Amino acid sequence: xxxxxxxxxxxxxxxxxxxxxxxxSGVLGSFALLRRRSLMGDAVAHAALPGVxxxxxxxxxxxxxxxxxxxxxxxxxxxxxxxxxxxxxxxKEDTALGLILSVFFAFGIVLLTQIQHSGAGGxxxxxxxxFGQAAALIGSDVQMMAVSAAAVCxxxxxxxxxxxxxxxxxxxxxxxxxxxxxxxxxxxxxIVVTVVIGMQSVGVVLMAAMLIIPxxxxxxxxxxxxxxxxxxxxxxxxxxxxxxxxxxxxxxxxTGPLIVLAASAxxxxxxxxxxxxxxxxxxxxxxxxxxxxxxxxxxxxxYELAEACDCWDIEATATELAAGRGVRASAMITTLRxxxxxxxxxxxxxxxxxxxxxxxxxxxxxxxxxxWEMFLMHEGQLGSDHVHRDADEVEHHMPTELEAExxxxxxxxxxxxxxxxxxxxxxxQGGV
Numbered sequence: 001x002x003x004x005x006x007x008x009x010x011x012x013x014x015x016x017x018x019x020x021x022x023x024x025s026g027v028l029g030s031f032a033l034l035r036r037r038s039l040m041g042d043a044v045a046h047a048a049l050p051g052v053x054x055x056x057x058x059x060x061x062x063x064x065x066x067x068x069x070x071x072x073x074x075x076x077x078x079x080x081x082x083x084x085x086x087x088x089x090x091x092k093e094d095t096a097l098g099l100i101l102s103v104f105f106a107f108g109i110v111l112l113t114q115i116q117h118s119g120a121g122g123x124x125x126x127x128x129x130x131f132g133q134a135a136a137l138i139g140s141d142v143q144m145m146a147v148s149a150a151a152v153c154x155x156x157x158x159x160x161x162x163x164x165x166x167x168x169x170x171x172x173x174x175x176x177x178x179x180x181x182x183x184x185x186x187x188x189x190x191i192v193v194t195v196v197i198g199m200q201s202v203g204v205v206l207m208a209a210m211l212i213i214p215x216x217x218x219x220x221x222x223x224x225x226x227x228x229x230x231x232x233x234x235x236x237x238x239x240x241x242x243x244x245x246x247x248x249x250x251x252x253x254x255t256g257p258l259i260v261l262a263a264s265a266x267x268x269x270x271x272x273x274x275x276x277x278x279x280x281x282x283x284x285x286x287x288x289x290x291x292x293x294x295x296x297x298x299x300x301x302x303y304e305l306a307e308a309c310d311c312w313d314i315e316a317t318a319t320e321l322a323a324g325r326g327v328r329a330s331a332m333i334t335t336l337r338x339x340x341x342x343x344x345x346x347x348x349x350x351x352x353x354x355x356x357x358x359x360x361x362x363x364x365x366x367x368x369x370x371x372w373e374m375f376l377m378h379e380g381q382l383g384s385d386h387v388h389r390d391a392d393e394v395e396h397h398m399p400t401e402l403e404a405e406x407x408x409x410x411x412x413x414x415x416x417x418x419x420x421x422x423x424x425x426x427x428x429q430g431g432v
Contacts, residue, residue, distance in 0.1 A: 020145050079192060
């Protein structure tokens with residue numbers, strides 16, 4: 001593949017501008033997401049549109065600095081009105097966001113329509129602020145965006161600890177001398193600046209997506225805020241680069257929507273394949289837990305059969321064990337085969353019995369179950385006819401510390417379990 005198109009200065013400017021938008025959006029979007037201010041970016045972006053129109057009307061020409069200043073003022077005004085409505089009325093935040101977004105955006109559309117009908121010179125391209133026109137970026141535009149984006153990122157980094165407190169514990173921040181209102185206002189100001197930076201490239205309609213999607217994608221990969229901010233900036237930059245290159249190379253489609261679609265693709269990959277929070281990882285953990293629970297239940301069923309007849313080498317078929325548990329025989333056969341593979345159960349002629357290691361493990365599992373049953377009866381004030389099912393659901397997740405406390409309770413009550421002759425009291429072991 002040839003990269004000769006990168007020799008074109010205009011392509012490089014557009015690429016640089018898109019990457020800068022992605023970085024600043026990812027950084028600020030991370031704090032906005034954790035502060036639950038993601039949709040505020042959408043409202044601010046729409047509220048900035050009339051500022052662009054008013055600045056054009058006052059200047060009489062398309063002056064980028066003046067129109068961005070107008071967008072900044074209108075965006076800040078929209079944010080102020082949203083906070084005022086929430087504070088002084090009973091209207092909820094989502095309703096206030098929708099209200100201000102709709103009013104400001106409608107006013108902006110009216111002004112743009114009026115400008116188009118007025119026949120004023122230099123009005124061409126104003127409608128591009130709706131969906132962006134990255135291809136129109138020139139060197140001076142990118143330089144302005146670079147300075148603004150760098151300033152936003154530097155301020156966010158310098159105020160990292162304060163914003164972290166604001167997101168996770170505003171009460172503690174207030175207690176050590178910080179004003180949550182001031183910090184929230186600073187965060188909103190930076191969000192407005194970020195929106196204004198990206199308006200010319202991505203547009204007011206799609207800019208909210210760049211504040212939300214990279215940060216949401218990064219959240220799947222980590223629980224650490226500093227890493228989340230870094231990943232969000234990286235995902236934003238990659239999305240900006242991919243969208244720009246796709247638009248430039250062959251698709252000939254608008255750059256802004258392609259940037260958002262690239263960010264959406266990154267989000268889809270994160271949602272599916274993130275190692276801890278991803279859908280596939282959660283499915284794998286659920287299946288693993290289901291298999292472990294099935295094995296532990298089978299071992300406990302074996303132990304209770306042996307305990308009832310005081311014959312510790314008892315054999316049973318999969319059908320007999322399945323009938324006692326109320327599961328399908330095919331599912332029990334699958335579980336028993338896993339236990340055979342692990343050396344906890346031996347099989348001969350379709351009949352199964354516990355090995356010495358399996359007997360010790362079954363004792364530990366049964367003991368843990370009864371510990372929890374006793375806790376529910378003595379501490380939870382539940383009758384014995386209610387505790388078995390509850391203990392069956394909880395015992396597989398019991399932490400070691402709780403198990404040790406329940407052992408003391410068991411000893412205090414003077415309750416003992418019948419032990420096989422070959423087994424001595426042992427410390428509680430983990431699950432299968």
